[in-house]
Amino acid sequence: MNPPAGTGLRTANAPTELPPVPPAATRQRGRRARPRLGRLGTIAIFLAPALVLFLLLVIVPILVAAYTSLFKWNGFNLPENFVGLDNFTRAIDDPVFLGDLRRGLILIALSVLVQLPVSLALAMLLNQPLRGRAVYRLVFFAPYVLSEVTTAVLFTLVFSPNRGLSTTVFGWFGAADLGGSLFADPATVLYALFFVISWKYFGFYMILYLAGRQGIPKELTEAATTDGATAWQVFRHVTLPLLGPTIRISVFLSVIGTIQLFDMVWVLTGGGPIRSSETLAVTMFQYGFRRFEVGYASAISIIMFLLSLVFALLYQRFVLRRDIEGALTTRGVQR
């Protein structure tokens, strides 16, 4: 945790190492030698805005959720009907909640096994010298800046049975009926959802991989090529291992993102048909803001939080340990 060399006067042991300043000199400058309190005061003033905002609007809500998850509460007045962990045991018996977990796992598996490899392959393609590749990059990344809501509304219409684009496109393959029903059929809705999510986010991962790829020194791949390795061998034995840190972080982001998935599902399907695309966040939202079972909804929030946290800690402990420090989490987490 040592600060890098040359981070200035005020790092390391600054207060003790300051040379004793003759009082006269201090008065000359019209300023007192800063005692310890002054330095701490400066620190406090600079930290205060961020710390107040963060504690009040990020940390406190999490604690409030943990507290209200122990009550059967409709969200009005003060919670008084203490039920202990009943909301949590209720979740474990709730087929909707269990379905949310299963759907979450399916979406995570699809993201990690399909979306990320495809993004990686595209990044490798666009790393080649190719006329117009700047344009391709620009286009591939564009959906990332669109909001999830506009994306979702657009695709509701693309897949609309009457006037949608998908009916025509599927019609070319003789499956016009399928085109309009993907979001209406419990068997296909999750995959259709995954398609739209990938449409929006693959460019994001592609950019991460491209950045990672460009961080690999040219000499390494060139040396392998000179030694007679095929393009695939270079990729498999040189590029891929060196991309390790980027890939591990992309998996992390993808899993955490999927656990929290809300906007896209809410707008595209509302969780339907018959809850076949409902996610944890959608279930939480419905109980919290539609049925006013705030206690139960808080319990689901806390479960989502714990899932993210446990995943993050385990991932950090077993997977990320080697590569990062200070990027997404810090070493402090491990201690």
Added chain:
Amino acid sequence: MTTSQQASTSARVRRLTLHVVSIVIGASIVVPIAFGVLGGFKDNGQLSTNPLGLPHPWVPGNYTAILASGVFWRQLGNSTLIALATVLIVVGASAMAAFVFARFTFRGREFLFTLFAVGLMFPFTVAILPLFILLRSMGLLDNPLGVILPQAAFGLPVTIIILRSFFRTIPGEVEEAATLDGCGPFAFFWRILLPMARPALATVSVLAIVASWNNFMLPLVVFTDQSWWTLPVGVQAFQGQYADDTARVLAYVVLSMVPALAFYAVAERQLIGGLAGSVKG
């Protein structure tokens, strides 16, 4: 002679394959958007019979009606106001905190920094319910501050992390020189550090604007008063209201995409550089 010819042929085939793959994927991005843009110029009859082709005749009425109505402009204004206010607060507070984390040592520094870093894992989704209750008790529902302040708070972790690593790259000599010239920490921060950090500040600002612009859940629960709706909330409500009028909804979606895409065109470098940089740490 033959080998070099073969090599150039295979290189050409390779390049052609790359182009074909890229074009197919590019088309899957562009075609749905083009369907929206052109669909907005059709009427619903045309959309049923001819969803893919050019409008015939062109019907600009959907677009002009929305642009003339005022609702769209108000939502655009709300989104802009909220995004700008969020950015000012989050970048200001983060820069100050990152300055402390980068250039001071004190007991508890690592703990505090870790606290912020762990905050990366709390998106609105987890906190939305208690946040709503909290904002209600503070009287911030139907108040833009009810969206601005939480957005700023949730934006702190990533902004602080990026800025801290940038501030650390500014050599200590600069600070020493400034101190010798009589610069206190405030003057150093304001007159030297921030100007030097302009590229990093631009990057985090762009990231914060995109995040604010796209936020849906928070404005959805905070604003029951329609006059405060932002574009994402407005788009969803518009779809609910005109569910049967596909062409009109398409026009609204397309118009709501225009500012985001225009911003992307201007700030692309900052955005992409920022995302790539933030993950590398």
